[in-house]
Structure formats: C-alpha cells, structure tokens
Amino acid sequence: MFKMLIFAVSLSLAGTLLKDLNVPGGGFHVVGGSSIGKSTINHVAVSVWGDRSRFKTWRSTGNALEQIALIHNDNTLILDEIGEANKYEMDNIVYMLANGTGKERSNKGFENRETKTWRLLFLSNGEIDLRSIMQSIGKSPKDGQTLQIANIPADTGKFGVFENLHEFPSGSELADHLKDKAEYHHGSLGMAFIEKYIENHSRNKERAKFFFDEFKNRIQAENDSQVSRVLSRFALVAAAGELASEFGLVSWEPEDAIKAIAECFNSWLEDRGSGNTETEEALNQVKSFIERNEDSRFEALQTGSQPLSSQPVFNTVIRDKAGFKHYENRQDVYYIYPETFKNEVCKGICYKTALSELREKGFLKHDADRFDCKLPSNSTKKRPRMYAILGELLGESDD
Numbered sequence: 127m128f129k130m131l132i133f134a135v136s137l138s139l140a141g142t143l144l145k146d147l148n149v150p151g152g153g154f155h156v157v158g159g160s161s162i163g164k165s166t167i168n169h170v171a172v173s174v175w176g177d178r179s180r181f182k183t184w185r186s187t188g189n190a191l192e193q194i195a196l197i198h199n200d201n202t203l204i205l206d207e208i209g210e211a212n213k214y215e216m217d218n219i220v221y222m223l224a225n226g227t228g229k230e231r232s233n234k235g236f237e238n239r240e241t242k243t244w245r246l247l248f249l250s251n252g253e254i255d256l257r258s259i260m261q262s263i264g265k266s267p268k269d270g271q272t273l274q275i276a277n278i279p280a281d282t283g284k285f286g287v288f289e290n291l292h293e294f295p296s297g298s299e300l301a302d303h304l305k306d307k308a309e310y311h312h313g314s315l316g317m318a319f320i321e322k323y324i325e326n327h328s329r330n331k332e333r334a335k336f337f338f339d340e341f342k343n344r345i346q347a348e349n350d351s352q353v354s355r356v357l358s359r360f361a362l363v364a365a366a367g368e369l370a371s372e373f374g375l376v377s378w379e380p381e382d383a384i385k386a387i388a389e390c391f392n393s394w395l396e397d398r399g400s401g402n403t404e405t406e407e408a409l410n411q412v413k414s415f416i417e418r419n420e421d422s423r424f425e426a427l428q429t430g431s432q433p434l435s436s437q438p439v440f441n442t443v444i445r446d447k448a449g450f451k452h453y454e455n456r457q458d459v460y461y462i463y464p465e466t467f468k469n470e471v472c473k474g475i476c477y478k479t480a481l482s483e484l485r486e487k488g489f490l491k492h493d494a495d496r497f498d499c500k501l502p503s504n505s506t507k508k509r510p511r512m513y514a515i516l517g518e519l520l521g522e523s524d525d
C-alpha cells in the first residue's frame with residue numbers, strides 16, 4: 127500500500143465534500159528531510175484535478191493568495207515548500223486559508239468592501255513545520271494555529287515517502303516515474319468523482335457520512351476537543367478515499383483509504399505528543415532571542431580583571447541595547463532589561479511563565495525569592511535590577 131499516495135489523492139478529492147459533511151477548512155503539512163518525495167506527493171495530488179499549472183508554491187502565493195484561495199473554494203489547494211514562504215506572514219496566511227476569510231478592505235469612499243470568503247483544504251510540505259518557522263523569528267504559535275495545519279511526518283524510514291518500491295529499482299526512480307505520469311495523465315479522476323457523486327447525491331452524501339463516522343469510530347483517540355477538530359479533517363479525507371474506491375475510480379481496495387489515513391492521523395498524533403509544552407516553548411524563545419542578538423544587542427561588561435566574555439567581541443557599537451553580557455563562573459551571563467524581556471524577548475508568551483521555568487531549570491541568576499538581580503558592579507555604571515540568563519541555556523560552558 128502507498129500510504130502517502132492514497133492520502134494525497136484522497137485529500138485532493140476531499141475538498142469537494144467539505145460542505146456536505148460540514149467540516150471546517152484546514153491544512154496538512156507533510157514534513158521530512160530533503161529529496162524523499164514530498165514534492166512528488168504534491169504532483170500526484172495536483173494531477174487529480176489538472177495539469178501542473180495547479181501546482182502552487184508558497185512563494186507564488188504572496189499577494190495573490192486570496193485569489194488562489196477563491197479559485198480553490200470547496201476544493202483542495204496544493205502548496206509546495208513552506209521554506210519559501212515569507213516567515214513573517216506564515217501564521218496569518220495559515221489562519222486566512224484555514225478560516226476562509228480574506229483581509230477586510232475599504233474602497234476609496236471608505237465603505238467596507240465585501241470580504242472574500244472561501245472554504246478549502248490545503249496540502250503543504252517542507253523540511254520544517256510552522257512552529258519551527260515561527261520560533262526562528264522569535265514568535266510562538268498558539269495551539270489553535272498548529273491545529274489549523276496538521277503535521278504529517280512523511281519519511282517512512284524505508285524509501286523516503288514510499289514504504290515499498292514495487293517493481294522500481296529505487297525511490298528516486300519511482301518518484302520520477304510518478305512526476306512523469308502526472309505530467310501526461312491528469313484531470314480525469316476529479317471530474318469523474320464529481321460526476322459519480324452528484325449522480326445520486328443524497329445516497330452518496332450518506333455514504334460519505336458513513337465512512338466519515340466509521341473512520342472516527344476506528345480511531346482510539348482521547349476525547350479532546352482539539353484532537354477531534356483535526357480528527358474530523360482526516361476523517362473527511364478517508365471518506366473521499368473510500369468513496370473513490372466504491373465508485374470504482376481507483377485501484378485501491380475498500381478499507382485501504384481508511385487504513386492509510388488512520389496511519390497518517392496516528393503520525394500526526396504522535397508528532398503532536400512530542401511537541402513542546404508551553405514552558406519548553408518559553409525557554410526556546412528566550413534562547414533564540416539571545417542567540418540572534420548576542421553580538422549585536424548585548425554590551426560586554428568589564429568588571430575587575432574578568433575577561434569581557436568567553437567569546438571575542440566583534441561588534442563594539444551597540445544599538446538598541448537589550449542588556450549586558452558578563453563572564454562569570456566559566457560562562458557568559460546575559461543581563462536583560464526587564465522591559466525588553468517582557469515586551470521583546472517574551473513577545474506573545476507569558477514572561478512570568480518564562481522566568482519561573484528559567485529559575486526552576488537553573489538557568490536564571492537571581493536574588494532569593496526574586497526573579498531579578500543587580501548588574502555586577504561596574505565603576506562607571508549604575509547597577510540596575512535585571513533578568514540574568516545563564517549561558518548554559520544556550521549549551522555554553524567552559525567545562
């Protein structure tokens with residue numbers, strides 16, 4: 127069985143069932159290393175409805191996003207390579223796609239123009255996920271955002287995204303074969319599916335609902351409202367895959383789609399379980415801020431005969447200073463101004479949670495019963511109270 131291929135084809139069909147099964151829009155993100163066949167999956171998904179002009183990339187969305195979304199209303203949008211997206215807009219784009227609403231605009235007369243709306247599923251891929259992208263720019267995704275786009279780790283550990291090769295000598299040749307075929311054979315499955323579906327609409331709607339419920343019943347997931355939101359999205363995909371099989375349009379057997387998509391769902395669940403908790407997120411955000419700014423926004427503090435820092439200081443002009451770094455007890459300590467810590471380092475998260483976690487894990491230098499401490503004495507400067515993060519948080523130490 128080709129789990130990811132069944133998933134891709136079923137997902138491509140599933141957008142058409144969103145309305146009948148009353149499921150909110152949302153996305154899936156196939157994550158894995160380079161050259162394992164992620165984009166190949168997208169080519170296969172695109173071929174369900176048409177030629178490669180439907181193959182969109184995150185980069186191509188930009189300002190055209192709303193238009194692209196509208197064209198895919200009640201269907202499935204295929205987007206390649208999240209690494210090409212604008213990192214600073216990622217969270218908003220995912221929100222817009224999944225929620226189905228464009229930006230509100232007013233015309234020259236300042237009357238509100240109608241906001242565009244749509245309902246769609248989307249398939250994306252990349253070597254990293256939304257959470258990692260946001261963290262790389264010091265943002266933290268809210269739980270709801272990561273639910274709008276469900277990660278599916280795709281490397282089977284055998285032949286990239288494929289669990290077997292059938293008659294092909296390598297994963298690479300199988301991938302190239304699929305891309306090649308998609309180039310010439312496309313567009314018929316989607317149309318045939320719709321034709322069959324509407325031929326006996328009320329019966330097929332019931333069948334779709336039957337498969338949808340069947341999928342949900344088979345999955346032994348905790349009864350959690352967040353999980354069940356994502357479960358419904360996977361169940362919709364399974365229902366489309368089973369219907370395609372019942373209509374005799376695909377070569378897989380009854381139940382294959384349910385099984386394949388259940389495996390994808392379980393991969394999502396496992397990946398989510400291994401996800402960071404709020405407190406781990408907070409530590410990561412502080413760490414990432416220091417890593418990004420340690421040379422540019424921390425002034426090396428000279429006290430007594432202590433060396434300036436464990437590392438050479440390249441940048442002596444400090445603009446927009448976040449604080450000081452000072453070498454003590456064989457590691458750098460980063461002293462951060464409280465306001466900078468609250469408003470910048472902990473943007474989007476609770477700064478007290480971050481401080482508690484830093485203190486509990488031993489990454490904070492602090493006075494008894496406090497989170498802060500005074501800057502070490504420096505004859506020329508006052509000694510403000512600051513939050514002092516130990517370099518150990520970054521994995522630094524001279525031991």
Ligand SMILES: Nc1ncnc2c1ncn2[C@@H]1O[C@H](COP(=O)(O)OP(=O)(O)OP(=O)(O)O)[C@@H](O)[C@H]1O
Pocket residue numbers: 159160161162163164165166167207253285286287288296297298299301302
């Ligand atoms: N499962 C696989 N096993 C081995 N090689 C593969 C596999 N899938 C794809 N390749 C090779 O990698 C090339 C790129 O395939 P594809 O674009 O699908 O990979 P990708 O996972 O999207 O890679 P990237 O992360 O670079 O975007 C193919 O032309 C093929 O040569």
Ligand SMILES: [Mg+2]
Pocket residue numbers: 164165166206207
């Ligand atoms: Mg790719």
